Amino acid sequence: MASVQQLSAIKDAKVLMVGAGGIGCELLKTLALSGFQDIHIIDMDTIEVSNLNRQFLFRQSHVGQSKAKVARDAVLRFRPKINIKSYHANVKDSNFNVDFFKQFSVVLNGLDNLDARRHVNRLCLAADVPLVESGTTGFLGQVTVHIKGKTECYECQPKPAPKTYPVCTITSTPSKFVHCIVWAKDLLFAKLFGDKNQDNDLNVRSNDTATSSEHSEDIFEPRKDEDIQQYANRIYDHVFGHNIQTALSNEETWKNRNKPRPIYVKDVLSDEPIQQNGNVDKLLANDNLSSLSAMAYLGLKNPQDIWSLKENSRVFFAALKLFFSKRQKEIGNLTFDKDDPLAVEFVTAAANIRAASFNIPLHSLFEAKGIAGNIVHAVATTNAIIAGLIVIEAIKVLQNDAKNCRMTYCLQHPSRKMLLMPVEPFEPNKSCYVCSETPLLLEVNTNRAKLRDLVEKVVTSKLGMSLPLIAHGSGLLYEVGDDLGKDEVANYEANLEKVLSELPYAITGGTIITVEDLQQELVCNINIKHREEFDEEKEPDGMVLHGWTPAPAAENNKEATDNNGASTSSTSKPASADVMEADDELSIVEPGVETLPAGGKKRKLSDVPNSEAPIDEKRAKKIPEKNDGDDVIVMLDDGNDDDITAS
Amino acid sequence: MNGEELTEQETALYDRQIRVWGVDAQRRLSKSHVFVSGLKGTVIEFCKNIVLAGVGSLTLNDDNPVTEEALAANFLIPFDENMGGGGSLAELCCDSLKDFNPMVHVSVEKGDLSSFDVDFFEKFDVVVISCCSLAAKKSVNEKCRKLSKRVAFYTVDCRDSCGEIFVDLQKYAYAKKKADETVECQLQYPSFEEAIAIPWRSLPKRVSKLYFAMRVVERFEEVERRKPGETSIEDLPNVLKLRNELCLAHSLNESQIPDALLERLVASTKEFPPVSAVLGGILGQEVIKAISGKGDPLKNFFFFDAVDGKGLIEDISTS
DSSP states (O other), X not given: OOOHHHHHHHHHOEEEEEOOSHHHHHHHHHHHHHTOOEEEEEOOOXXXXXXXXXXXXXXXXXXXXXXXXXXXXXXXXXXXXXEEEEEOSOTTSTTSOHHHHHTOSEEEEOOSBHHHHHHHHHHHHHHTOOEEEEEEETTEEEEEEEOTTTSOOTTSSOOOOOOEEOHHHHHTOOOSHHHHHHIXXXXXXXXXXXOTTSOOOSXXXXXXXXXXXXXXXXXXXXOTTOOHHHHHHHHHIIIIIIHHHHHHTOGGXXXXXXXXXXXXXXHHSTTXXXXXXXXXXXXXXXXXXXXXXXXXXXXXXXXTSOOOHHHHHHHHHHHHHHHHHHSGGGTTTOOOOTTOHHHHHHHHXXXXXXXXXXXXXXXXXXXXXXXXXXXOOOOHHHHHHHHHHHHHHHHHHHTTOGGGOOEEEEEEEEETXXXXXXXXXXXXXXXXXXXXXXXXXXXXXXXXXXXXXXXXXXXITTTOOSSEEEEETTEEEEEOOTTOOHHHHHHHHHHHTSBGGGSXXXXXXXXEEEEEETTTTEEEEEEEEEOSOOOTTTOTTSEEEESSOOOOOOTTHXXXXXXXXXXXXXXXXXXOOOTTSOTTSEESOOTTSSBOOOOOSSOOBOSOTTOSSOOBHHXXXXXXXXXXXXXHHHHHHHHHHSOSSOO | OOSOOOOHHHHHXXXXXXXXXXXXXXXXXXXXXXXXXXXXXXHHHHHHHHHHHTOSEEEXXXXXXXXXXXXXXXXXXXXXXXXXXXXXXXXXXXXXXHHHOTTSEEEEOOSOGGGOOHHHHHTOSEEEEXXXXXXXXXXXXXXXXXXXXXXXXXXXXXXXXXXXXXXXXSEEEEEEEETTEEEEEEEEOOOHHHHHHSOGGGSOTTOOHHHHHHHHHHHHHHHTTOOTTOOOGXXXXXXXXXXXXXXXXXXXXXXXXXXXXXXXXXXXXXXXXXXXXXXXXXXXXXXXXXXXXXXXXXXXXXEEETTTTEEEEEOOSOO
16 A cells, blocks of 8 residues: 555646557556546557557457547446546647646656657656656566656657668668568558659669669559559569669679579469469459458468468569559558558568578568568566556656656566666756757758758758747748648748758858747757768768767667567567658658667667667666665665655 | 467467567467466456466466455456455456456366365466465475476565565476577576575575565464464564564574564555556566576566565575
């Protein structure tokens, strides 16, 4: 039982939970059992089958329904008298503004992506509401406490590197299976089924760029007198045969690399009739769209099996034909979705055929899906532990007991006998552009870069602003919002295309611009420094932002994972990535899916790159020595006066 | 484990956790049988975790009626059935747990824990007991050890903001991943009786004070013939007296078992839900490790105290 002080702090608290997923379900349950009376919960997601192994408030019959609402209803069954308000909405929606946040005593995050975490962090800072942040991946997890002015904010330390790959690695010189996945998903799938007008690097690095890319436009467009099978054959031969052949002619590329081998339909499926329209027709007879599956059609059952080149080729054809015959209407608008079985089959098959070409080991559909979908490893136990720790910290926060707040790491292998390791929170980082007012410095060629470049490469992607406003002195240069007049919108649109030095309020070397997000109430000043030249390879943005710490590439993660890894399975670790990275690089993950890559320049990480939890092993080990064997008696002396967690 | 595949339904449901522990472990889990006795908050948390993970079966034992206290940390029993219906705690929890995962067979075993004989435990791979006397702990542990097959034995207790887990895996071999190779490891566990019989002065320095404090309270309840958790602040003087006697016998400085800690354990014996969640999670993970044979199992005590926030492993054994 909790002490009297604790109970009254709990009873009076109004709590905002962001996220009703893995951690959220556990957290809502533990809050309700602990005596919390007034809980608001936001989650934009609906329930999926793969949630049910850990999100225990949900049942099969709830699939497709709002997580926040179903979680609320489930908890009210055993605690009907408490107030739970659910919002099936995105926490970035404009109604969840600073005033909305101000009504809460504490905010508890159970989120799965960096973008939303940053957003909530800023709103908490602006509203001056303490934030308890959390994350898990596999057996690893962590809880951190962020109180404005007292502890570091969520963004005081550099955040993990979204893993991205140079374009040429993807288009020409893949050496790992993940490169093949990125190619199959972001290039081939997008080219065939997505927006045709989008830039796509599918052919760019072939020998003669100009003719080849022109040529490719024709290639991917079905011809008039061509049936699906003929089209599919042509695509197959083009991307796995012709393109590789072309690439081989560039001797320079293969000096220090193994040469790939071109693969043509006739080499792989020579013994079966190419024309299979009859079978396709049968297949198309009675399937409903959501259960369309090339595997089912081909009699392949186990997603853990690794298919041969031949089987992959069959899956490739079957999936492609199914898309073009049964899902014709979606073509042109499809984006890869890990929960779309046909899309996963197609990407698996295409990635494997490419892998075969480049002599890279093939992978099962299960593994390919994990990589392509950037799927986070997740178990119920870690979420339950983390939720318990969140409540323990939340109660301290509610009692204004900041000095006893701890960051806690949940480890897979004990460190100095500890599986749960509390660490004193760090002080705010004085040069954090989010919680301190330190200006940033931007080096840019003000005669070449357009305002659009500034918005896309800095304001949106690096600073994570969703409703930005850019001003030079009192002159407005750019603004986003629903309440703008037509003229204003047109004016700002026009500004986007202007180079910085030619804007109405010219941005040149020495200019200080103000960038503001009206919803997050975050204001940053950026000092502009003109620079003529940029290194295309090292500075692909054509501009360099200082003061904002770039996420380092997650190179150390493999090693770290082995030290305290989440995975005991043989599944390859999905490399993580995020759209926040540079435009010129291909990323393997779409925004908003379960991903939070771990990383930090000074922090060596102990979790897998796509974790929900950035875990910082170095910091965990850096605990003051006096903490080791810190005696219970010491803690109890404090505890007697102020019985913070007694029950 | 060869040849048998998980069903499509299992693959879809367990997708995220198969990515953590692999298909093999999932298959082993689905064939394992778990017994729990003493359905307070911590064990309820454990049951939820293990049912979600997809064990083969879970058998619940707790004939106690549903009381307000029992409901305090229970999220399985819907409100309108509070204390109504007359069902036992195990029966009511069983209904809800079934609902969590239709692929797990959840059932109730009536009867007093001490009445189950050695053969009874043969049906199980894992036995977890909670809220029971020192004598019951020793006796159930011994029964498990008499069987030719290995039955993993666990006790878990939560008092105030503190919790303790004890593990006996007897002789246990497991695979451990080191860099790129898998190493075979072996551990030898003492029984509960053997572990607590180890003279305190021969234990390593800096053993968690909770270990000693829990032994004092456990001993007190036994001497006074109390039910587990049946203590109050009035008992503190006698508990302190017993502490002094035990410290004297073991040549341990009394300061190693602080008054304030004992006071907390004796005065408020109710579970604190966040601590139950933490302990139930750790216990769930340990049971999954033991069944799957993957990962370092903890040997052999685990302590958590929300006041300092540490979750500590202590090896209380002679080997």
